[in-house]
Amino acid sequence: MRIKTHIVFFISFVSVFLNGLHAANSDSDSLILGCGSENEAKDADGRKWQPDSKYLTGSKGSPAQAQYQDPALLSEVPYMKARIFTSNATYKFPVKPKQRYIIRLYFYPAVYGSNNAEQSYFAVIANGITVLQNFSASITCKALTQAYIMREYFLAPLNKDSLEVTFSPSAGFAFVNGIELIGTPDMFGxxxxxxxxxxxxxxxxxxxxxxxxxxxxxxxxxxxxxxxxxxxxxxxxxxxxxxxxxxxxxxxxxxxxxxxxxxxxxxxxxxxxxxxxxxxxxxxxxxxxxxxxxxxxxxxxxxxxxxxxxxxxxxxxxxxxxxxxxxxxxxxxxxxxxxxxxxxxxxxxxxxxxxxxxxxxxxxxxxxxxxxxxxxxxxxxxxxxxxxxxxxEQGKTLAGPNPNPSEMLAKDQERERSFENQQQQGGSGTNKAHVIGGAAGGAAAFGIVAALCIAVYQRKKKALGTETHTSSWLPLYGNSHTSGTKSTISGKSTASSHLTTAAQGRCRRFSFIEMKQATKSFDESNVIGVGGFGKVYKGVIDAGTKVAIKRSNPQSEQGVHEFQTEIEMLSELRHKHLVSLIGFCDEDNEMCLVYDFMSRGTLREHLYKGNKSQAQLSWKKRLEICIGAAKGLHYLHTGARWTIIHRDVKTTNILLDENWEAKVSDFGLSKTGPNMDNGHVSTVVKGSFGYLDPEYFRRQQLTEKSDVYSFGVVLFEALCARPALNPSLPKEQVSLADWALHCQRKGTLEDIIDPHLKGKVNMESIKKFADTAEKCLSDAGTDRPTLNDILWNLEFALQLQDDPDGSNHSSRRARSDSDDAHLRNQNMMAIHYSNLSLGSESDLNEESNNNNNTNSNETTGDSSAIFSQIVNPKGR
Missing domain, CATH: 2.60.120 (Jelly Rolls)
Incomplete structure (x- = not known):
């Protein structure tokens, strides 16, 4: 009997203990508030955000809706709505005495009606502690290169049953998008x-x-x-x-x-x-x-x-x-x-x-x-x-000053503003450029398009009175940014002097002697490609590690800015489907970029350059390569801390490692940044003919859907195994995009697909693939799918190929919300460092003016160039 009593007592004790622990972390001890929202809403992870108004005492401020959703926002909730305060306002939350709490404040600095967050400065006091003072969410986001921010605080155990959080405008207004309050065990000792x-x-x-x-x-x-x-x-x-x-x-x-x-x-x-x-x-x-x-x-x-x-x-x-x-x-x-x-x-x-x-x-x-x-x-x-x-905490405060943008970022923003002002002052010249661009967008013949593009660029160049290099809106991390200046004496730059300490620290810096040793003094037998930046050499470092070394061409007009952009980008980004930068050399007026070597070269050479391995590139392999490239682009668009637009998506910039894994390369033209107030950025048109988004060309307005258009051309290229542009063909067939769309709509696409595929593939898989490519080439960017949608469709096409009987298709179609959330999380991950590579070991026996290269932006041997530019190098 005594034993039973002890057992009952023990079970009761454990039950009380566990219930108490659960209570400390239960939903009832937490609040997740969408500020300015009138109804409950779910975020991308399925968490429910409740309205905030009932917790306000006194002034309730006013709810507001953001005028624009930045592409970096993975969820509308809680960021697209805000609570605006023009005077002091206080939230009063019920809490448990002697309980420590986490409080999180969410801010998305946008335009809310007549309230622009750039004019907002305010303080926040929680639990008697000043957590923010003269805080500007706009300045902070710009300095940290983020579209939105969250501030998290661990508040000391309270001796009362309520927590007051006060917002006090110091200039303009105060605002908040979301508030989380979570009871937590005391984790600090x-x-x-x-x-x-x-x-x-x-x-x-x-x-x-x-x-x-x-x-x-x-x-x-x-x-x-x-x-x-x-x-x-x-x-x-x-x-x-x-x-x-x-x-x-x-x-x-x-x-x-x-x-x-x-x-x-x-x-x-x-x-x-x-x-x-x-x-x-x-x-x-x-x-x-x-x-x-x-x-x-x-x-x-x-x-x-x-x-x-x-x-x-x-x-x-x-x-x-x-x-x-x-x-x-x-x-x-x-x-x-x-x-x-x-x-x-x-x-x-x-x-x-x-x-x-x-x-x-x-x-x-x-x-x-x-x-x-x-x-x-x-x-x-x-x-x-x-x-x-x-x-x-120090002296009842946790607040610090607003961060200062880096000097390079400030200069770059000034350069962007100057460029925009000059664009506006261009007047009728700009309008004429739009008219000409519109005509060019509808032309099928490559020669006409090329001539018009160059004419537009030259007119724009004259209107600006200088060679304009527009760089990224915002850097990647911290205070990083580049400037595109050149030395007037040598035509070269001291490029690395404009790189951030962080970027230089994350890359290995090679001496020029090491570059010469690695390439046997840049022996021509080691050349594996030639592009606008210069030649690409196969090399060996560290007594056996194969690398690809890209050496600048002294006559190239594109070098410095692309050199800096590539280092800044790839020193920060790491993903399974992005190339990896090992290091750089900037010495004796020489600029070199060093990458891991990629044994299988580019996608293009396996499609239609007569490579002996072409027969090995089955339809399933092509699908897997396209899926890998789409994952890399999707990460750039949504998985990094802000949108990154590649601007030069094409088959020579999709590289293959020894396991046929696809890696997206060449970030010399990439644009980054969360602050696209109108959903785009106005910028000089850059890219590669045959892949260039006609909407971007006409308007000079760049969006992530410009990459989608280019990727659509890549998809048809993988399907048809022919160049994006081939002027040796009849006029209506010169542009692959135009001809493939024509055949797709006429129902004759099967006539132009790669003969190696005929009779070996499931036509339902081909149909799904072609439908996806067609949507990517929609005239209006708003009609094109996102990379997320493209990925799902390509994976479905792969399943159709693997599962011709369709036994698993219904489950594929019924993708759940939890799968979506998982995919979003996957894309947010900065996947840890892996062996990403560049270059090709194939022989250089083919003439560099093959059909696929006649109208491309590079001259290559059997391994295609890794760096790209418009036909006229000045266009980059």
């Missing part, structure tokens, strides 16, 4: 103070602001995949890795179980501890460098709590890996032994450190790992799984 190891910091009663939350070596983790009900967002770490030595990424085997033991599961999701970044297996290399991350835009006036997450899922003994942890060049942990801390394989842990930034830190917080040799571990290596950085 004692932390070691870096530089004073005998002292500790107690974080239990401290207010904090989340600055960075990073999944090291892993991928983006969405709020819906976070642990508990905390809905945190974890970003990949590639944007912060410093230097050419990236280490290696690791992933736990499927049979490895992550065992939290005594550590609460809400500290971090299990996915954090299933991936890591380490230094690698080579002792000598590991001892020669630090595995380093740099976190910028950090206010030096505050102290920061740095939380490091560790889990070793390979090793199981102490003293196998021991390493030193440095934070801002100070030793935070002299000998970190993860197994020694956790006691076993697959057991996670974390360590907290508090650091004060030193004067002259330039707003950067550095984290570095290096093997510790004193204890003579079995392996000279280091590892880490995750990083969180929090700003600590």
């Amino acid at each position: 004692s932390a070691t103070i870096v530089g004073a190891s005998d002292q500790t910091f107690d974080g239990k009663s401290t207010n904090l602001q989340t600055m960075f939350r990073v999944n090291i070596g892993g991928q983006f983790i969405s709020p819906t995949n976070d642990s508990g009900a905390l809905s945190r967002t974890w970003y990949d770490d590639f944007a912060y890795v410093f230097g050419a030595q990236l280490g290696v990424t690791n992933e736990a085997a499927k049979d490895v179980k992550i065992d939290y033991k005594d550590m609460p599961g809400y500290i971090a999701p299990v996915d954090i501890y299933k991936t890591s970044r380490s230094m690698g297996e080579k002792k000598d290399i590991n001892l020669s460098y630090n595995l380093t991350w740099v976190f910028n835009q950090v206010d030096p006036k505050f102290m920061y709590l740095v939380r490091l997450h560790f889990c070793d899922f390979y090793l199981s003994k102490t003293n196998q890996i021991v390493f030193t942890v440095y934070i801002n060049n100070q030793t935070a942990e002299a000998e970190a032994d993860v197994i020694g801390w956790t006691g076993g394989k697959g057991v996670p842990t974390y360590r907290d450190y508090v650091v004060a930034l030193k004067d002259g830190s330039d707003g950067n917080l550095w984290l570095a790992l290096h093997p510790a040799t004193k204890s003579r571990p079995e392996f000279y290596d280091a590892l880490i799984n995750g990083v969180e950085i929090f700003k600590l």
Whole structure:
């Protein structure tokens, strides 16, 4: 009887404990508010946002609708609606006493009716703490190169049953798009103070602001995949890795179980501890460098709590890996032994450190790992799984100044404004250009189109009175941007002097001597392509690593800007289906770009350049290549932090690795940025004939749908195995886009598909593929599908080919909302570094003026050029 009583008591105790824990994280202890919304609405992840009005006391402000949805917004909720305040206004939220809360504030700086966020400055006070002061969401987004921002704060445990959050306009008006309030266990305790190891910091009663939350070596983790009900967002770490030595990424085997033991599961999701970044297996290399991350835009006036997450899922003994942890060049942990801390394989842990930034830190917080040799571990290596950085309250405030845009960004914005003013002053000349462009868009013959394009460009050039290089609206990360200046003495640039420190730090810098050694003094036998930038050479570095080296042509008019853009772009972006930049050389008036070598060259050469492997390129293989390229473009359009428009999509810029994986290359013409107030940007027309969006050509207005048009041409090229332009054909067949559309609408497309495919493919798959390509070539950009839609259709075409009986088609058609959300999350991930490559090893036996190349923008051998330009090089 006594035993039964004890059992009942134990079960009751556990039940009460679990219920209490659940209550601390239940939906009833959370609020997710869409500010300015009158009804409940779901975001892209399926989370429900409630109206906010009932929580306002006194002035309720006014609801407003954003006039334009930036392409970088993956969801209308909560960003497209806002609550506008022209005077002080306070939210009053019910809370539990002695409970710590997370509060998140969402801001999308747009135009709301007559209220332009550029004129908005305000303060926010929560729990008596000033979290924002004289805050401008517009300035902050521009400086951080983001379309929208979220600010997250951990509020100290409250001694009352309500939380007041006050918005106070300091100029113009205040606004907010969304508010989240989530009850959370107190996750902060004692932390070691870096530089004073005998002292500790107690974080239990401290207010904090989340600055960075990073999944090291892993991928983006969405709020819906976070642990508990905390809905945190974890970003990949590639944007912060410093230097050419990236280490290696690791992933736990499927049979490895992550065992939290005594550590609460809400500290971090299990996915954090299933991936890591380490230094690698080579002792000598590991001892020669630090595995380093740099976190910028950090206010030096505050102290920061740095939380490091560790889990070793390979090793199981102490003293196998021991390493030193440095934070801002100070030793935070002299000998970190993860197994020694956790006691076993697959057991996670974390360590907290508090650091004060030193004067002259330039707003950067550095984290570095290096093997510790004193204890003579079995392996000279280091590892880490995750990083969180929090700003600590100081004097009842967490507010810092609005970030300053970089000098390069400011110059670039001024250049864009100057260009727009000159465009407007062009008057009738601009109108004439539109008329001529419209006529050219309807012409089928390539010669007429080319002549008109060049004429338009020359007229525009004269109207501007200078050679205009329009660059990106906004940089990729932090303070990055480029300027396209040239030296008047040499015709070359000191290009790298205009690159950001971050971009240079993330790329390896080669000497020109190394470039000569790698290519045997640029021996002509190593040439694998020629483009507007210059020749592309096959080379070997580091005693065996094959690379493709693109060397600038002294006579080229395009070099500097494209050189800078390529480095800035590819040093920041990493995706399975994008090329990877290894490094660059900018020395002795020479500019070189170094890429990983791609053994199978370009898609074009496998379609119709007489390559012996053409017969191997089955319909299924072509579909898989097109799907891979679409994934790369989709990531550029929606998965990065803002829209990136490639502007030169074509088969020579789709490269293939040894496994036939497609990689999108050549970012010299790319445009980036979230601030397209009218859904487009007005810019000089650049691209490649045959692929050029006629709407873009007519209006000089660039959108992401311009890439969709070009990709539609690529799809027909893959289907028909012929060049985008071939003037040797009859007039009506010169343009592949025009001829394929004509045959598609006449029902005769089967007559022009690649003869190698006939009788070997499922025609339902061909039909779905052709329908998709046709939609991509719609005259109006608004009628063209998104890359997301294109991807689904191509995957459906692949399934039709694999499953001709149609047994699985119904499930394919009935794609669920959860699949959509998963795809969005996949596209948001910055996939960790992989071996992306460039170049081809094929022989150079074919004449460079083959039909496919006569009207292209490059001259190549059997491996096509990687860099492109309009026929007249000045057009780029």
